[in-house]
Amino acid sequence: MRNVLIVEDSKAIRSMIRVALEEQGSYFVVEATNGFEALKALPTRDFDLIVTDINMPDINGLELINFVKSNPAYRTIPLVIVSTEKSEEDQKRGLALGAAGYVVKPFKKEDLLAAVAAAIGKT
Amino acid sequence: MKKERPIKEFLAEAEDILEAANQALLSIESDQAGNRSAVEAVNALFRAMHSFKGLAGMFGLQAPADLAHMMESLLDGLRLGKLKLDSGTLDLLFETTSLLGMQVQQLGRGEEPGEIASLLQRIEEFLSGGSATADRSALARVRIDPAILQVLTEYEEHRLIENIEKRSDLHLLKVQFDFESFESGIKNLNTELKRQGEIICTLPSAAASGPGIAFSILVATGESGESLAARIAAIGIGGAVLEQVEYLEAPRPAGPKQDAQLRSTSNTVRVDIAKLDSIMNIVGDLHLLKSTIGRIAVDLRAAQGFSGFAANMAKVHKNLERKLNELQNGILDVRMVPIGQIFGRLSQAVRKYAKEAEKEIDLEMAGEETVLDKLMIEDLADPLMHVIRNAVDHGIEPPKARRALGKREQGTVRLLAYPKGNQVVIEVEDDGAGIDPRKLLRKAVEKGIVPPDHGLDPEADRKEILELIFLPGFSTSETVTEISGRGVGMDVVKRNLSRLSGIIDIETEHGEGTRFTFTLPITLAIIKALIIEAGREVFAVPVASVLEIIRVKADEIETIESREVMAVRDETVPLLRLSRAFKLPDSAQQDMLYVLLVGLAERRIGLVVDSLKDQHEIVIKPLGKRLAAIPGISGATELGDRKVVLVLDVETLIGGAFRRTVVSSQ
Known part of the structure; x- marks a missing residue:
């Protein structure tokens, strides 16, 4: 089983991602509704992947990516950005900070799974 | 079955988001554009629409997703300073939000969401009017850790640029928390910081020592470093390090853009309206002096050998009057707002x-x-x-x-x-x-406002009955x-x-x-008033309250059911003698009286006065507490000869008269 942390403030989208991943039978999903929860969740298990939104209050997705990538304990966890096409500039910044890929909302299940598989494959 | 569950999930979250969006919209509207809470509210609304779009898209709901997308574009333009927050933008935001609400309701009822194309097109047209991409050169004017700059979202970057351009004090606050308690700690801190300024970013990092979490917070504020540090200490957060971000250049770099901005701010001043009032009082006094000069000119003309002086003085008097009116209108103009x-x-x-x-x-x-x-x-x-x-x-x-x-x-x-x-x-x-006048009348009887044997007819006495809703305690x-x-x-x-x-x-x-x-x-600062006499007292009546002045012979006044009335063209208008309304002694029998027609539409009434004296620009001054409660009087004013007269409040006078006619009609 792969451990996946989903950071997304929309409950419905969070659960859609969860369902899409869980249906595959090979992912264990932990949900965080914002950056603070993500920070708290990180040490709780060895994550294989983080799927994160960018536009969130307090800690944004870019700050979370930066935190993960600059922290020796988490540096190797790949991140996939889930964001709308409005945030094209922000997606670029996320990739520059070390995110493995991104999915544009609204996305098809296949797109998400492909991005997730690619991100995990990269490591 | 499988399909039903998701739509329910959508509805629940969509309603929550729209609720938050409405809240944000309300505070955007009530705030001044550009102040800190408006900035926050625009951002909150942007986030709400962003979530809504993502949500609707995930459920394959194209119309609401498109709508939210357009609204997001509007808000993005606002957030990033590409659009101005004016009534046009606000109207579109309100309209879009309410259409989204309707769509959600329709979906909830299992209906197809309604048409959106025309609104989408309008927004698109509106957006094409916006402009400009971000000018990032301002970022080079401050010395900020590049590690911070690279984690800023486009929006946060824009907020930073705005603050640099305003030359806000920027502070970088470094603070460390235990892992167990960091969330409450940072939330407290951010709440306090938001009170003092705007948080540009909150960058977490692993603590330098131990298992905790450190945060680098970039704050834009008007507060000095010392007072910010004191406030942070006051909420019990220790060990914070505060660094002021350094500006690399002199405060006012030359350049056409800065010049233009400087000029626009120095072109406007905020003025306490009390100051305008006191200037208006002076204008009122000048009007009095002007009248005095006019009178002297008249006296002079009557005197032997001064006709040349008198003519000159009359000319000066006219000029003075004109200039005074210009001055008055200028001051009034300043007070006017849409x-x-x-x-x-x-x-x-x-x-x-x-x-x-x-x-x-x-x-x-x-x-x-x-x-x-x-x-x-x-x-x-x-x-x-x-x-x-x-x-x-x-x-x-x-x-x-x-x-x-x-x-x-x-x-x-x-x-x-x-x-x-x-x-x-x-x-x-x-x-x-x-x-329904019948229902209204029934209610009035129940409440004892009119006696049960009122004799009022719901059709014939309709206007009197409608008047009842303006009586105290009526619902x-x-x-x-x-x-x-x-x-x-x-x-x-x-x-x-x-x-x-x-x-x-x-x-x-x-x-x-x-x-x-x-x-x-349009204003109460200075008004035109008729100076009239009734019951040997002098009053001022705002000209705006008077529809028409009619000169009548005393015998044109008739009495119907013990109410005095007169015919005005085809209508019978009830009359109120001003002297009786204020219980003044009746004036000597006069052949000719003046009737001031006041009130609106179905509620006209004629105020009977003895004579018309003059017309004046008056500044109404409030009465002292003891006199303020007298119905029918709104204040006092001074006339040229230092004489103080009372100013009539026509509306309460009419109201009183109507009440009397209703209640005393039996």
């Missing part, structure tokens, strides 16, 4: 009340650009709010009832303002149930709802309006709707 300022607030209220009353209401507004004295606008908000509340609550029927009546399910409330000479007229109209609603609340009635509305020398009129058609018309002077 009534759209409160229309915005009222439109929020309608949305809120409609939601609470579970009614669907279209609000139409027109004439927002009509101007009115700033002071009066503030005092007008409450009475208008109350009338609108009544329209939503008691006027517009619930959707089901409307359908049964063959009306459109959505009720309409129209808010209209327009200037009329030196007055402003504001109408609040609904297409609801209207007021026609059968049940007291949460919205209309209790205690405050139309009597308060009327009283507040008459304080503004305004009058309120009601027209209603049972089953078709009600229209309230507020008519009030």
Whole structure:
């Protein structure tokens, strides 16, 4: 089983991602509704992947990516950005900070799974 | 079955998001554009729409997703300073949000969401009017850790640039928390920081020592480093390190852009309205002096050998008058603000009340650009709010009832303002149930406001009966709802309006709707007044309250059922002798009297006075506490010869007269 942390403030989208991943039978999903929860969740298990939104209050997705990538304990966890096409500039910044890929909302299940598989494959 | 569950999930979250969006929209509207809380509210709304779009998209709901997408684009333009927050933008935001709400409701009822193409197109056109990409050069003007710059979202970067351009003090705060308690710690800190300024970013990093979490927070503020540090210490956060971000250049770099900005700010000053009042008082005094000069000119002409002087003086008097009027208009102009300022607030209220009353209401507004004295606008908000509340609550029927009546399910409330000479007229109209005079009369009897044997006929005495709603303690609603609340009635509305020398009129058609018309002077700072005499006393009557002056022979006044009336063209108008209204001694029998026709539409009344003396520009001064409660008097003013006269409050005088006719008609 792969451990996946989903950071997304929309409950419905969070659960859609969860369902899409869980249906595959090979992912264990932990949900965080914002950056603070993500920070708290990180040490709780060895994550294989983080799927994160960018536009969130307090800690944004870019700050979370930066935190993960600059922290020796988490540096190797790949991140996939889930964001709308409005945030094209922000997606670029996320990739520059070390995110493995991104999915544009609204996305098809296949797109998400492909991005997730690619991100995990990269490591 | 499988399909049903997700849509329910969508509905629940969509409603939550729209609720938050409405809250944000309300605070955007009530705030001044550009201040800190407006910036936050725009951002919150942007996030709400962003979530909504993502959500709708995930559920394959194209129309709401497209709508949210357009709204997001609008908000993004606002956030990033590419669009201006003006009434046009706000209207679009409100309209889009309400259409989204409707779509969600339609989806909830299992219907297809309605048409959106025309709104989408309008937004698109609106957006194409916006412009400009971000100018990032400002970032080079400060020394900020590149590690911070690279984690800023586009929006945060824009906020930083704005703050650099305003030359806000920027502080980088480094603070460390234990892992167990960091969330509450950082939340407390951020709450405090938001009070002091704007948080640009909150960058977490692993603590330098131990298992904790460190944060680098970039704050833009007007506070000094010392006071910021003191506030942080005061909320019990220790070990924080505060660094002021250094500006790399002199405060005012030359350049055309900066020049333009500087000029625009120094072109405007904020003035306390009390200062304008005191200038207006001086103008009032100057008018008096001008009149005195005019009188001296007249005296001089009558004197032997001074006709040359007299002619010159008369010329100077005329010039002085003209210049004085210009000065007065100039000062008045400064006080004038568009009534759209409160229309915005009222439109929020309608949305809120409609939601609470579970009614669907279209609000139409027109004439927002009509101007009115700033002071009066503030005092007008409450009475208008109350009338609108009544329209939503008691006027517009619930959707089901409307359908049964063959009306459109959505009720309409129209808010209209327009200037009329030196007055402003504001109408609040609904297409609801209207007021049934029979029901109203029954209620008045129950409440003991009119005696059971009132003898009033619902058709013939319609106008008197409608007047009853302006009496204290009168409410026609059968049940007291949460919205209309209790205690405050139309009597308060009327009283507040008459304080503004305004009058309120009601027209209603049972089953078709009600229209309230507020008519009030454009300003109270200085007004034209007729100086009249009645019962050997002199009074000032605002010209704006007088429709017509009629000179009548004493024997043209007739008495019907012990009420004095006179015929004005085809109408019979009740009369009120001013001397009797104030219990003054009757003046000696006169052959000729003057009747000032006052009031509106169905409520005209003739004020009988002994003589007309003059017309003056007057500045109304408030009466002392002991005299303030006298009905029919709104204040006092000084005339040229240092004589103080009382200023009539026509609306309360008429109200009193009507009440008397209703109650004493038996």
